[in-house]
Amino acid sequence: MNIIVCMKWIPDTSEADLTVSPGAKDIKKDDLDFDMNDWDRFAIEEAAQIKEKVGGKVTVVSVAPEESEDMLRECLARGADEAFQIWSDEMEGGDGYATASVLASFINGRPHDLILTGTLAEDDGAGQLGGMLAEMLGIPSATLASRIEVQDKKVAFVRELEGGLYEAMEMDLPCLIAVATGLNEPRFVSIRAVRKVASIEIPNLGTGELGVGADKIGHAGARIEIEKIELPPEGEGAEIVKGKPEEVAARLAEILKEKGAIA
Amino acid sequence: MKNIYVLAEHRKGMLRDITWEAIAAGRKLSSELGAELTCILLASQPNTMSENLSSEGVRVKVVNDPIFETMNSEAIIKVLKEVLTPSGSYVLLMGASNAILDFAPGVSVALDAALATDCFSVETREGKLFASRQIYSYKINSLVSFKDSERVVLTLRAGSFPFTTSGGETKGAIENVACPVDSTSLKKRFVKYVEAEKGDVDISSADIIVSIGRGVGDEPDLDMFKSLADSVGGVLACSRPIVDKNLLPKYHQVGTSGVEVKPKLYLALGISGAFQHLGGIKGSPLLVAINKDAKAPIFRVANYGIVGDLNEIVPLLEEKIRSLKG
Ligand SMILES: Cc1cc2nc3c(=O)[nH]c(=O)nc-3n(C[C@H](O)[C@H](O)[C@H](O)COP(=O)(O)OP(=O)(O)OC[C@H]3O[C@@H](n4cnc5c(N)ncnc54)[C@H](O)[C@@H]3O)c2cc1C
Numbered sequence: 001m002n003i004i005v006c007m008k009w010i011p012d013t014s015e016a017d018l019t020v021s022p023g024a025k026d027i028k029k030d031d032l033d034f035d036m037n038d039w040d041r042f043a044i045e046e047a048a049q050i051k052e053k054v055g056g057k058v059t060v061v062s063v064a065p066e067e068s069e070d071m072l073r074e075c076l077a078r079g080a081d082e083a084f085q086i087w088s089d090e091m092e093g094g095d096g097y098a099t100a101s102v103l104a105s106f107i108n109g110r111p112h113d114l115i116l117t118g119t120l121a122e123d124d125g126a127g128q129l130g131g132m133l134a135e136m137l138g139i140p141s142a143t144l145a146s147r148i149e150v151q152d153k154k155v156a157f158v159r160e161l162e163g164g165l166y167e168a169m170e171m172d173l174p175c176l177i178a179v180a181t182g183l184n185e186p187r188f189v190s191i192r193a194v195r196k197v198a199s200i201e202i203p204n205l206g207t208g209e210l211g212v213g214a215d216k217i218g219h220a221g222a223r224i225e226i227e228k229i230e231l232p233p234e235g236e237g238a239e240i241v242k243g244k245p246e247e248v249a250a251r252l253a254e255i256l257k258e259k260g261a262i263a
Numbered sequence: 264m265k266n267i268y269v270l271a272e273h274r275k276g277m278l279r280d281i282t283w284e285a286i287a288a289g290r291k292l293s294s295e296l297g298a299e300l301t302c303i304l305l306a307s308q309p310n311t312m313s314e315n316l317s318s319e320g321v322r323v324k325v326v327n328d329p330i331f332e333t334m335n336s337e338a339i340i341k342v343l344k345e346v347l348t349p350s351g352s353y354v355l356l357m358g359a360s361n362a363i364l365d366f367a368p369g370v371s372v373a374l375d376a377a378l379a380t381d382c383f384s385v386e387t388r389e390g391k392l393f394a395s396r397q398i399y400s401y402k403i404n405s406l407v408s409f410k411d412s413e414r415v416v417l418t419l420r421a422g423s424f425p426f427t428t429s430g431g432e433t434k435g436a437i438e439n440v441a442c443p444v445d446s447t448s449l450k451k452r453f454v455k456y457v458e459a460e461k462g463d464v465d466i467s468s469a470d471i472i473v474s475i476g477r478g479v480g481d482e483p484d485l486d487m488f489k490s491l492a493d494s495v496g497g498v499l500a501c502s503r504p505i506v507d508k509n510l511l512p513k514y515h516q517v518g519t520s521g522v523e524v525k526p527k528l529y530l531a532l533g534i535s536g537a538f539q540h541l542g543g544i545k546g547s548p549l550l551v552a553i554n555k556d557a558k559a560p561i562f563r564v565a566n567y568g569i570v571g572d573l574n575e576i577v578p579l580l581e582e583k584i585r586s587l588k589g
Pocket residue numbers: 014015119120144361400475476477478479480501502503504505516517518519520521522532533534535536537538539540543553554555556559571572573574
């Protein structure tokens with residue numbers, strides 16, 4: 001069983017105060033911490049668990065600059081056998097389509113039975129790469145998988161719909177599955193586990209090695225043009241209760257009482 | 264763009280609301296661009312649905328095949344490729360739903376089209392198409408265009424394109440198209456629907472909800488939140504990451520893929536206010552948020568907010584509430 005997991009390296013923006021860069025095409029990222037996309041943590045864990053059950057090899061790959069090496073090494077500690085980083089400066093300014101093209105040429109050249117991705121990345125919120133990649137590779141795909149069971153030559157899975165409804169489906173291998181968060185419990189990785197994989201080399205592939213043309217990557221390969229980004233207009237918004245913790249707690253309790261929430 | 268297409272989404276034989284919202288967006292684009300609007304309905308028992316669409320004056324192209332009992336992505340990609348490829352330049356609109364998430368990206372590649380997902384607004388300027396979507400944890404708005412793509416696929420955020428009925432004076436033509444692909448030899452097959460397990464509490468009928476999110480940390484003191492919920496006579500609910508970490512069972516999750524709630528008071532603790540979470544809160548309750556990030560999207564929709572550390576504020580709040588109860 002050859003499993004390939006696509007990992008995205010993204011800035012953690014959930015609690016950060018974001019500022020728009022001059023030119024308004026992106027945010028300032030210098031002060032942000034980068035980490036693996038949360039959904040992908042579940043993808044690498046699922047790959048490791050499938051390997052533990054049915055045997056095989058897990059390869060992780062990320063289209064990301066050099067700093068992502070920490071993430072890839074963590075994936076090795078989480079149970080991957082090999083890791084590849086794909087980057088060249090011309091990839092700057094690409095979109096999901098350009099990234100999918102690059103990953104398709106990487107994967108086309110190697111054995112693959114199951115490709116795992118996250119369903120969505122929290123930076124671009126796109127939820128597009130898995131489906132694009134599968135179509136480029138000519139294999140079927142599914143997103144939002146909350147349970148996966150590899151069987152002989154096929155995979156049975158359950159995917160999330162809305163309102164507590166799921167659909168149970170099956171798909172022939174090779175195929176791509178984009179996982180949902182919560183489908184497993186990502187393992188704890190100790191510093192020792194990371195140390196154990198410290199000597200594994202993580203090759204960095206550029207466009208040359210992959211044979212993708214300059215027209216397919218970066219801004220040239222993108223199908224979307226970002227015109228302008230901005231913080232959303234302030235709008236009405238909440239009335240912010242200000243003061244020391246005791247004061248705001250007291251004021252909020254009074255508001256709840258006024259509104260009839262405290263009988 | 265000569266044509267605007269809307270792909271209808273249905274489940275268990277009924278059109279889903281998001282289809283009408285996509286039609287609303289389609290009407291806007293078709294009038295701005297002077298392009299013709301057509302709804303594509305891939306279904307196994309299409310008649311009632313195609314009549315519904317037609318009676319709203321929408322032209323419908325119907326492909327009737329048993330495979331379209333459900334929204335099977337492999338079949339949809341194949342059929343759309345056959346049906347749409349002769350159309351030249353067009354915009355294809357669909358809802359940004361969990362079903363459509365399964366095939367919109369594949370469809371865009373198969374149609375050689377540009378794709379923007381989860382758009383909350385679409386507009387044209389001098390015939391050029393623009394879409395707005397959110398990036399970076401839903402904290403930044405991004406306006407995108409599509410270079411010189413002849414074909415564009417857009418998925419649309421639920422609730423962003425209100426539909427109003429046309430009054431039903433003119434009927435849209437219904438055209439039946441034979442299913443252009445053999446749907447019996449698919450590599451992806453639907454087996455059955457599965458319902459989430461029901462739990463011992465039903466948050467969907469609660470009037471007062473205390474809801475916790477990732478901001479409570481990895482090892483939260485759940486008793487502290489239960490006790491706060493008790494103090495206001497409410498139930499404890501949560502956002503998705505709390506369920507993912509097995510801190511609470513799934514039937515506590517509020518959101519599009521969790522439970523829909525319609526309380527009178529919703530207290531959001533350490534919840535950022537992602538669209539999929541807010542999508543589960545109906546009936547405009549009094550929404551109060553405690554979050555340490557003053558820019559968290561939840562503050563844009565909340566009535567009252569406290570910017571601060573919930574671990575500090577929650578015990579104080581409970582104490583004040585209990586003392587007010589006397
Ligand atoms: C198809 C799909 C379906 C989904 N369905 C759902 C769904 O049904 N329900 C759902 O909830 N989500 C759903 N999601 C996920 C959703 O997009 C968000 O990722 C999720 O809601 C985020 O949860 P959160 O607000 O708890 O976490 P985060 O976004 O990480 O926010 C945590 C917040 O806590 C704050 N915080 C941190 N520490 C503290 C502290 N000490 N005191 C106060 N505040 C603090 C932070 O500032 C931050 O704003 C879905 C996503 C997709 C793609």
